[in-house]
C-alpha cells in the first residue's frame with residue numbers, strides 16, 4: 001500500500017525535510033529491519049533513529065533491504081548525552097555512521113541538552129564542523145527550550161534547523177513552537193499521537209474524526225502538520241502507517257483547533273529539558 005505524496009518543509013540552511021516520517025522505536029533487530037524496509041517501500045522517506053535507541057544497525061539494514069537509493073532517504077540520528085563534548089561528538093557520529101552503514105546522515109540532532117554537564121554548546125560547535133566536512137547534511141537539536149536554543153545561536157550565529165520535541169494536542173508547547181516559528185526552526189513532534197497522555201481516548205478527538213470520516217490518529221497528527229510541524233509516528237501495522245501519512249486530503253476547522261486546544265495539559269506536563277537528562 002503506497003502512501004500519498006508527503007510535502008517537504010524548507011529548512012533554514014536551504015534544504016528541506018519531509019513533513020511526515022516514521023519513528024523507529026517499535027521493534028528491534030530483524031523485525032525492525034523488515035518493518036522499516038516495508039515502510040520505505042510504502043513511500044516513507046524520513047527515518048528517525050538515535051544512538052541511544054540501540055537500533056541503528058537495524059535501521060541501516062532496513063535501508064539496504066528496501067532497495068531504495070540511500071540518496072532518497074532522509075536519515076536522522078542523534079548525539080547521545082554520553083557523546084556530548086569536543087571530540088566525543090565526532091566519535092559518536094562516526095560510530096552511528098558505522099552502525100547505519102552510511103557515510104553521512106541527513107540530520108544530526110543533540111538528543112537532550114543535559115544542562116548539568118554544560119556540554120551542549122561544544123557539541124553544537126563540533127556538529128557544525130562535521131557538517132562542513134560533509135558527514136552531516138543538516139544540524140539540529142531535540143528537546144531544547146528557547147534559552148537553550150539561544151545559547152547555541154549566540155555563540156555561533158547559527159540556529160538549529162530543527163527542534164524535535166514532545167508534541168501532541170495534549171502537550172501543545174505553544175510558546176516553544178512560536179519561538180521556533182519566528183526563527184524559522186522546524187518543529188518535529190515526537191510521540192505525536194500523545195498516547196501516554198491519553199489523547200487518543202478523548203471524546204473531542206473522536207467527534208472530529210467521526211465528522212470528517214478519518215481516524216482519531218489522523219486528527220491528532222493533522223493538528224500538528226496543519227500548524228507547520230513535522231511528525232514521526234511509528235507503527236508496526238501497515239494500515240495504521242498508511243493512515244498516519246494520509247494527512248493532506250482534509251483540514252481541521254478553526255473550531256476543531258479551538259476544541260483540540262482544550263486538551264493541552266500545559267508546559268509543566270512535558271518532560272522538562274532543564275531537569276530531565278538522558279545519556
Ligand SMILES: NC(=O)c1ccc[n+]([C@@H]2O[C@H](COP(=O)([O-])OP(=O)(O)OC[C@H]3O[C@@H](n4cnc5c(N)ncnc54)[C@H](OP(=O)(O)O)[C@@H]3O)[C@@H](O)[C@H]2O)c1
Pocket residue numbers: 022023024025026048049111142143164165189190191192193194195215217218232233234235236237240241243244
Ligand atoms: N527526541 C526524543 O527525545 C524522542 C523521544 C521519544 C521518541 N522519539 C521518536 O519519535 C518516534 C515516535 O514516538 P513514539 O514511538 O514514542 O510515539 P508514537 O509514534 O506517537 O506512538 C507509537 C505507538 O502508537 C501506536 N500507533 C501508531 N500509529 C497508531 C495509530 N494510527 N492508531 C493507534 N495506534 C497507533 C504504535 O503501535 P502499533 O505499532 O501497534 O501501531 C506504537 O505503540 C519514536 O519512534 C522515536 O523515533 C524521540
